[in-house]
Amino acid sequence: MNARGTGGSAAARTKATSRAHSTGAGASQSAMREHNLGLVLEQIVDATEPVSRADLAVGTGLTRATVSALVDLLVSARMVHELEPVARRTAGRPAVPLVPARGTIVGIGLEANVDYLGACAIDLAGNVIAEEIVEDDFRHSSPDEVLPLLGGLGSRVVDAATAHGARVAGACLALPGIVDRVNGPLRLAPNLGWADDDLSALRTVAPFDTIGVRVANEANLAAVAEIRALHAARPSFLYVSGEVGIGGALVDGGVVFKGDHGWSGELGHVTVDPNGPDCTCGAEGCLETYAGKDSLMAAAGLARDLPVEALIEAARLGDTRARDALARGGRALGIALSSFMNLTDINEVVLGGIYSPLTDWLVDHVHRELHKRVLTAPWVDMQVKASVSGTRAAMSGAALSVLRLVVANPGDWGALEPGAWSELDGIPAPTAADHAGAGPRPAGLGPAGQEEDA
Ligand SMILES: [Zn+2]
DSSP states (O other), rough: OOOOOOSHHHSSSSGGGGGGGGGGGGGHHHHHHHHHHHHHHHHHHHSSSSSSHHHHHHHHHHHHHHHHHHHHHHHTTEEEEEEBBOOSSSSSSBOEEEEEEESEEEEEEEEEEEEEEEHHHHHHTSSSEEEEEEEEOOOOOOHHHHHHHHHHHHHHHHHHHHHHTOOEEEEEEEESSBOSSSSEEEEETTTTTTEEEEOOGGSSSTTHHHHHOOEEHHHHHHHHHHHHHOSSSOOEEEEEEEESSSEEEETTTTTEEOOOSSSSOOGGGGGGGTTOBOOOSOSEEEEEESSSSHHHHHTOOTTSSOOOHHHHHHHHHOEEEEEHHHHHHHHHHHHHHHHHHHHHHEEEEEEEETTHHHHHHHHHHHHHHHHHOOOOTTSSOOOOESSSSSHHHHHHHHHHHHHHHHHHHHGGTTTGGGGGGGGGGOOOOTTGGTTTSSSOOOOOOOOOOOOOEE
């Protein structure tokens, strides 16, 4: 049984809530059952290998009989799939390995970023069922034009997922900006040129007019995907999302730190030099003006719409401007990160987005600044490494954050009412072959970033 703490949610849930039986109230019994149902599903989804009912009883502190009854509900709700039984080494009935169901329920991840739009559908097992990407320049675009286009991508992804028999749990949109979880969905996305937009244009496109869309900051969502991909117990790190802008997400013990408004992690606007270049935010010398993609490309004498691979190739060929641009960007990044480490005592940094392929070119410059500026440098292991969650991590994290809501409350999705799934009777359930090879897998949904209804 793997008990990765991908989510502080796993640790935060109380084990063995059977003690609540002393209340005796029907409502409490029902709430307890629903809580335990989520607890069992979470353990199955977060495990890196198939688990048995016995494993779940140990992991949750619930009785074998209770676990079995809950698993049966999850199986009939097509959230969990039973693999072929395997013989035990000891006497007794063969164990039935349990895995998250593939292709039965999906979260929709949407992303609007400066140089691409994307939509994907991911199932409980972590598989991408469908994906659509459009690459273009969306700097200073209009949300009223971009969001219907994004909605069209999302709509096609939903159609593809439902054609496979999947049920859509909801949608989440990743944005490179400040998402207000108090007064409105989007305060500012400076590189898109969006400010105080209500994003309602997205909700004019079916099916988002009915299922709605939650909204969250792209770096926070990318960190959700990174937590899942790391397979580490309750990791703490700063996720740095390098694009035209630079986002950050502070992960503390497997949980994304949100701040008072959900606005934490604006690393790109940390001041590197108050006498530096003008920034899109109105200040001068922000990290973005040295290490954002546009700034790196301009300093290297390359067109800003070229892929970052052009910068890598120029540096590899020994181009002085390209290497100087990377040295300047890496130094600025190191200065900003040293402030972060001095403040937080979190000494691991994950470089995502364009920084992932650039890590080898940046890391020495970053480390030089860290060793100079971080007070505790002699005693801590400061790590700066490339992200393992791949490209489009924010879009994946958006879909995963939707699925996490399902895992937290499977009863809301029909797990306590098997009849609610009768609408799917005409659709064949995934077969054992669909789940063949469902051994170790990159499961686990991790904690969500803050999300608000659009
Ligand atoms: Zn700025």
